Amino acid sequence: MSENFLSQAFNNEEEKEVPISFWHHFAPNEFVSAKEHPEVVDQNLNGLKKYVQDVNPDFIKLMTDGFFLYDFQDVENVQDADSLQKIKPLSHDNWWFRGQAELVKKQRNVVGKKLAFYNIFSPVTILKWALVDQTKEPVTLADKRFADLYEDHPQLVKKVLDVIAQDVIEQVNIVLKSGADGVYYSTQTIQDDRLFNKEFFDSVHKPVDLKVIDGINKLSQKNILHICGFDGAKNDLAWFKDYPLQIINWSCHTDGYSLGEGKKLFGGKPVLGGFGITKKDLLYSGSKQEIQNEVHRLIDEAGTKGVILGADCTIFRDTPIDHIKWAKQAAHDYTNEVI
Numbered sequence: 001m002s003e004n005f006l007s008q009a010f011n012n013e014e015e016k017e018v019p020i021s022f023w024h025h026f027a028p029n030e031f032v033s034a035k036e037h038p039e040v041v042d043q044n045l046n047g048l049k050k051y052v053q054d055v056n057p058d059f060i061k062l063m064t065d066g067f068f069l070y071d072f073q074d075v076e077n078v079q080d081a082d083s084l085q086k087i088k089p090l091s092h093d094n095w096w097f098r099g100q101a102e103l104v105k106k107q108r109n110v111v112g113k114k115l116a117f118y119n120i121f122s123p124v125t126i127l128k129w130a131l132v133d134q135t136k137e138p139v140t141l142a143d144k145r146f147a148d149l150y151e152d153h154p155q156l157v158k159k160v161l162d163v164i165a166q167d168v169i170e171q172v173n174i175v176l177k178s179g180a181d182g183v184y185y186s187t188q189t190i191q192d193d194r195l196f197n198k199e200f201f202d203s204v205h206k207p208v209d210l211k212v213i214d215g216i217n218k219l220s221q222k223n224i225l226h227i228c229g230f231d232g233a234k235n236d237l238a239w240f241k242d243y244p245l246q247i248i249n250w251s252c253h254t255d256g257y258s259l260g261e262g263k264k265l266f267g268g269k270p271v272l273g274g275f276g277i278t279k280k281d282l283l284y285s286g287s288k289q290e291i292q293n294e295v296h297r298l299i300d301e302a303g304t305k306g307v308i309l310g311a312d313c314t315i316f317r318d319t320p321i322d323h324i325k326w327a328k329q330a331a332h333d334y335t336n337e338v339i
Contacts, residue, residue: 068121235250
C-alpha cells in the first residue's frame with residue numbers, strides 16, 4: 001500500500017484502498033522482563049522480521065515484549081502499602097528507558113519506512129499488572145488487587161499513578177526519538193464491580209490517562225487509542241469518547257459497537273478494528289471466502305472514509321499467515337470491486 005493511500009485513512013479522508021493490519025506477540029511470554037531475560041528482545045525482533053517478510057502489513061504495531069512490567073525501583077513489594085510509598089520517578093538512564101530506546105531503534109531497522117506505532121500502557125494498567133505474579137497467578141486477579149488497594153489507600157494509589165504517568169510520558173518521548181512514528185495507547189477499565197463505575201473513572205482513571213495523552217499529543221499527532229477488551233474485558237466506550245487521540249480501536253465483539261457505530265460515537269474520527277481475536281472467530285478459523293466476506297461486510301457497514309481494518313486486540317501467535325493475507329487482499333481490492 002502506498003504511503004499516500006495510508007495517509008488518506010489516518011487523515012480521515014475517502015480512501016483509494018482500505019488499510020489493514022494485525023499484530024501478535026513474538027516472545028513466548030510477553031511478561032518476561034528483558035532485564036532478567038535479555039533473549040526476549042531477540043525473540044521479539046526475529047519474530048517481527050519474519051512477520052514483516054511474510055505479511056508485509058500496511059503499518060506496524062511495535063510490540064513491547066520484555067518491557068510490559070514497569071520498574072518500581074525501590075519498592076520491594078508493590079502489594080504492600082508501606083513499601084509502595086517509596087515510589088519515585090525513574091532516572092533517565094534507568095534500564096527500562098534505555099532498553100526500550102534500543103529496542104525501537106532495532107525495530108525501526110526491521111520495518112524500514114513503514115508507519116510504526118509503539119505500544120504504551122496506561123498507568124492504571126501498569127499498576128494493576130504489578131499486583132500479580134504473572135508466572136503463577138492469572139492476570140485477571142490484578143483488577144481485584146487494584147480495587148482492594150484503592151479501597152484501603154485511595155490517596156496512595158493516586159500518588160503512584162501520578163508518578164507512573166510522569167515516567168510513561170518520558171517513555172513516549174524516548175520511543176518517539178528512537179524511531180517510532182506514533183503511539184498505540186492501551187487503556188482498560190478496572191474489571192471489578194467496586195471500581196467499574198463512572199465516579200472512579202472520572203475522578204481517578206480518566207485524569208491520569210488524559211495527563212499521559214496530553215504528553216503524547218505534544219510529541220506526536222498520529223496516535224491510536226486502544227480501549228482494551230482482551231480476554232473478554234468490558235469497557236463503556238462512551239466514557240472514552242472525548243479522549244483526544246486521533247485513531248480509535250476497541251473490541252467490537254465485547255463492547256457492543258460496530259466499526260460504523262463507534263465512528264459515530266467518537267465524532268467521526270478514524271477507526272481501527274472489526275475482527276474478533278478468539279480461536280472461534282473468523283480470522284483464526286474461517287475459510288478464505290468467509291474471511292473475505294467479513295472484510296466486505298465490515299467495510300460495507302463502516303464505509304471507506306477513515307476506516308482501517310484490524311482486530312479487537314492482539315491476535316493469537318499461531319493465527320495462519322494465509323488468513324491474514326486473505327483479509328489484506330480483500331481490503332485492498334474492495335474499492336475496485338465496488339466501482
